[in-house]
Amino acid sequence: MQPHVLVVEDEDALSELLSYNLKKEGFRVSLAADGEEAMMLVEERQPDVVVLDWMLPKISGIEVCRRLRSRHETRNLPIIMLTARGEEADRIRGLDTGADDYIVKPFLMKELFARVRAVLRRIRPGLAEDSVTVGDITIDRVAHRVVRSDLEIHLGPTEFRLLDYLMQHPGRVFSREQLLDAVWGSDVYVEARTVDVHIGRLRKALSAGGEHDPIRTVRSAGYALNAA
Amino acid sequence: MQPHVLVVEDEDALSELLSYNLKKEGFRVSLAADGEEAMMLVEERQPDVVVLDWMLPKISGIEVCRRLRSRHETRNLPIIMLTARGEEADRIRGLDTGADDYIVKPFLMKELFARVRAVLRRIRPGLAEDSVTVGDITIDRVAHRVVRSDLEIHLGPTEFRLLDYLMQHPGRVFSREQLLDAVWGSDVYVEARTVDVHIGRLRKALSAGGEHDPIRTVRSAGYALNAA
DNA sequence: AAGTTTGGTGACAGTTATGTGACGCCGCGC
DNA sequence: GCGCGGCGTCACATAACTGTCACCAAACTT
Known part of the structure; x- marks a missing residue:
């Protein structure tokens, strides 16, 4: 079964683009537009990895990250954060809070794919194993x-x-x-x-x-x- | 299918030259200009052998090598390093880190071909075998x-x-x-x-x-x- | 114990993927 | 120009797989 990616991103244009490309790359994709929806979908769909925008309405990305890390079931769920250029402080806080990797907007799709795959491999070897x-x-x-x-x-x-x-x-x-x-x-x-x-x-x-x-x-x- | 060589080299002139000659010699060639791109292309193109310059922007050659060796899928991917004359310490560290062979700049093309083929033969007999x-x-x-x-x-x-x-x-x-x-x-x-x-x-x-x-x-x- | 919910399973008809013969096109050597 | 060997597509036949249903059994409830 293909790895399942939850994309948490409030800009429609970007989330559509991500969804389209990730699917084409062979991932299954769920979309959440804000932090609340994200928490819900994590529970419901049990994604293998979360791509998390740092600027979100309602619950911020950092808060989503913290909550995921504080719950037993999602303690090890890989998280890749999306940050805008220059949000250096966030990036550091993000990694502190337990994100596994970050990627700076704007980014190349294939860079995202590479990181998603890398994180999957690192955190849940079984998924990428032959x-x-x-x-x-x-x-x-x-x-x-x-x-x-x-x-x-x-x-x-x-x-x-x-x-x-x-x-x-x-x-x-x-x-x-x-x-x-x-x-x-x-x-x-x-x-x-x-x-x-x-x-x-x-x-x-x-x-x-x-x-x-x-x-x-x-x-x-x-x-x-x-x-x- | 012809063996596929990934050349990681930041000097354009040299990478063009390598690409041109390797292709003429019957190899398929991908080019990466820095360590990040290299990691990405390894993932994406799955080359049969990597020709890796030791002096690279962003991620150093030695680090690329280490990362490749630490990942299950690329543990046995042959690596040939390119070092400038006199970088003796690097060369040793390179072989320590798991490079399969090294070649000192400047070098003759046919020397490179020979080493690429040798490494292919040693590591993945099937590919270079008649x-x-x-x-x-x-x-x-x-x-x-x-x-x-x-x-x-x-x-x-x-x-x-x-x-x-x-x-x-x-x-x-x-x-x-x-x-x-x-x-x-x-x-x-x-x-x-x-x-x-x-x-x-x-x-x-x-x-x-x-x-x-x-x-x-x-x-x-x-x-x-x-x-x- | 009878009633109710939930799960197991054979049958079936619809759908999809694959195997394959036939056909026309192209480049080449003569 | 002609015949030939290969190639890519198509159309059709066939095999394989799918989703539902109906009906029965098992597991719970009251």
């Missing part, structure tokens, strides 16, 4: 293969992305909505129950060799991949 | 011949380059766009589906002797050559 193993299941993103105890498993594209996503956070429970957002994309509309069907298909495929089901159903909450 | 074998398929770049289990296979130029590229990263899945970029060149415009047709032709040619198809289709992702 292959991940959880228990007896290994997924290789480059070769696009899944192996369970030496047996190759064939998955359709959606099942592959679904498993990939679950494997990035083993043990964690995801609601159907979260999975739809992450795996299907926040822009398409499909029934939540569709997730059930795909989970079912994934289970069947993963259990083809007689092994036991690695996916846990959490009633009225969602699904999780068993950590070990 | 012939490569994957499973029962052998490709001879010099003679432009392909052999599968002792049977010679005739391929057109495009199919040859396509197979050559796939054989450089066996098992890895490439999107149609990646293949177009790598095999057709990023400047020509052809339909993505054209890749399918050529894959089809390649398959037919490779299976002429009754062997089974060595190319794997990954639905909605692309194609890969089976590793073994």
Whole structure:
């Protein structure tokens, strides 16, 4: 699954531009226009990285950063701040407050891409890693293969992305909505129950060799991949 | 596909000269004028080898080298440093930091070519090798011949380059766009589906002797050559 | 224990991606 | 100018995958 970027920026023109280009670059993108919306979307969409403008209405960028850092779930969420030229003091405060990197406006798109990728790699190596193993299941993103105890498993594209996503956070429970957002994309509309069907298909495929089901159903909450 | 060299050099005159000559020698070349650009281009273009001037604005050569070595994906990326006469200390630090070779300015072009090729051969044998074998398929770049289990296979130029590229990263899945970029060149415009047709032709040619198809289709992702 | 909610799953019809034969175009050697 | 080998596109057939639904079972509630 592609990394998910939350862009927090109040200027429409810039946020549109960022969204367009990041999507083209293969990222999933959510947009927030102010600090409140940002906090909400962080919660709801669980982005992998936040690109945060420093000048924001309502809650300032620095405050958003502080709040994210003070909450357990988002303590390690990578943050890249956008500052206007010359806001030197902010930049320093930003890094103090826990931003992972900053970039000065105006900037080149490819510079942003590079930093987003760099931060992802540094903070959450798993995301950029070529292959991940959880228990007896290994997924290789480059070769696009899944192996369970030496047996190759064939998955359709959606099942592959679904498993990939679950494997990035083993043990964690995801609601159907979260999975739809992450795996299907926040822009398409499909029934939540569709997730059930795909989970079912994934289970069947993963259990083809007689092994036991690695996916846990959490009633009225969602699904999780068993950590070990 | 020809090896891809990233030249990091801040003097325009020298970088132009290097670019011109390396291209004439059959390498693909990218140019970076400083350390930041270098890091960006490494990420973006994924060169096969870096020729790195030691005196650079912004990020020094030594720092570039250190960063490349500290990142998983570039740990083994070959680096050849360019040092001015007498910068003995730098040279040692350079090799310490993980450069693979160094060359003292001023130097002869063919000396540079030789070192680039040597380093490529040492670090990534496949790229500089005259012939490569994957499973029962052998490709001879010099003679432009392909052999599968002792049977010679005739391929057109495009199919040859396509197979050559796939054989450089066996098992890895490439999107149609990646293949177009790598095999057709990023400047020509052809339909993505054209890749399918050529894959089809390649398959037919490779299976002429009754062997089974060595190319794997990954639905909605692309194609890969089976590793073994 | 009956009622209610939630999850599992086979079936199905629609959609999308891929395989492939056919065709016309082009550059080249003769 | 002609024939030939390659190339890029297209159209069509086919295979693979998808989202929904209906219906049943399991898990909770009261």
